[in-house]
Amino acid sequence: MKTLEKCVKILTLFxxxxxxxxxxxxASRLSLPKSTAYRYISALKVHGLIEEDTKEGDYRLGAKILELARGISGRPLQQIALPLMERLSDKTGETVILSSLRKQExxxxEKVEGHHALRVSHxxxxxxxxxxxxSGKVLLxxxxxxxxxxxxxxxxxTKFSKTTITNPHLLKDELESIKEQGFAKSDGEVIQGTYGIGAPIFSPSRNAIAALSISAPSYRLKGKKRKRTIQLVVAAAKEITDSLEARGVQ
Structure with missing residues (x-):
């Protein structure tokens, strides 16, 4: 059991x-000897859960993890959201992302890629x-x-850029504004030069269970297009919410 727990902890570091x-x-993050960490990594490699990165000596999540992640697309939320995400991407030309909470992150x-060569997405x-x-601020x-x-x-x-909110009081004010407006905006808070717009998706019991968002280079989301994109994201999130309620999906 201890071996399994250590392997799981290694996967969650990525x-x-x-x-x-x-x-x-x-080894440092889990307070393990390097030889022990390497043994766990080797076991994870055998099952495709970790693979060697292009940078020599580094490792990344393996293809099997990505395969398992794609398996979630069969769930009701993704099934309902995907066609509406595709429509939103067609209207805006941008990448659309569906996200939810996992513990404290x-x-x-799911995602639908935009048609631009330069894209921003998870x-x-x-x-x-x-x-x-x-996305994160909507969920929070x-x-x-x-x-x-x-x-x-x-x-x-953590401060990722000069616009990241690192003051707890300012962040709480921002979260209140998001609830009042019904959407969140991010001007380069994680990556400078990008702009994000996100809106909540609610279950029939009115719990916010997911976020629908668009991220793009800032220069593509300015002025009238930004306002229009906010309207489209909010409308698409509401349509997903309505579809979940109609089908009784919690």
């Missing part, structure tokens, strides 16, 4: 902010912080205030 890690990184459930199964970026905004405080305290407010 994410949007740590797409690749060395044996030394993994966000996870990309991979399916990729995780991301909740305090920065449109609709949690109970006590849950918000716990996440902020436990995870912290």
């Amino acid at each position: 994410g949007e902010l740590n797409p690749s890690l060395s044996v030394a990184d993994i 966000g996870i990309c459930l 991979e399916r199964g990729a995780t991301f912080p909740l305090h920065a970026g449109a 905004a609709y949690l109970d205030p006590k849950e918000q405080d716990e996440i902020i305290k436990r995870v912290g407010l």
Whole structure:
């Protein structure tokens, strides 16, 4: 059981902010001898859960993990959302992302690529912080205030760029504004030069269970197009919410 737990902990080290890690990184983060960490990594490699990265000595999540992540597309939420995501992508030309909570972070459930050569998006199964970026802030905004405080305290407010909100009080104000407006905006909070727009998706019991968002280079989301994109994202999220309610999907 201890071996299984260590292997799971190794897998959870990888994410949007740590797409690749060395044996030394993994050993340090889990307080393991390098030889032990390497043994666990070797076992994960055998099953395709970890693979060698293009950078010599580093490892990344393997193809089997991505295959498992794609398996979630068969769930009711994704089945309902996907055609509406495709329509939203056609209307805007941008990449559309469906995400939800996983413990104290966000996870990309599904995405539809835009038609532009230069795109901004998460991979399916990729995780991301909740305090920065449109998707994360939407997911965080609709949690109970006590849950918000716990996440902020436990995870912290890492600064990714000059626009990342790192003050807890300012973040709480931002989350309140998101609930009042019904959508979130992110102006380069995770990656400079990008702009994100996200809106909540609700279950029939009115719990925010997911976020629908668009991310793109900032220069493509300005002025009238930005306003129009906000309207389209909010409308698409509401349509998914209505479809979930009509089918009784919690």
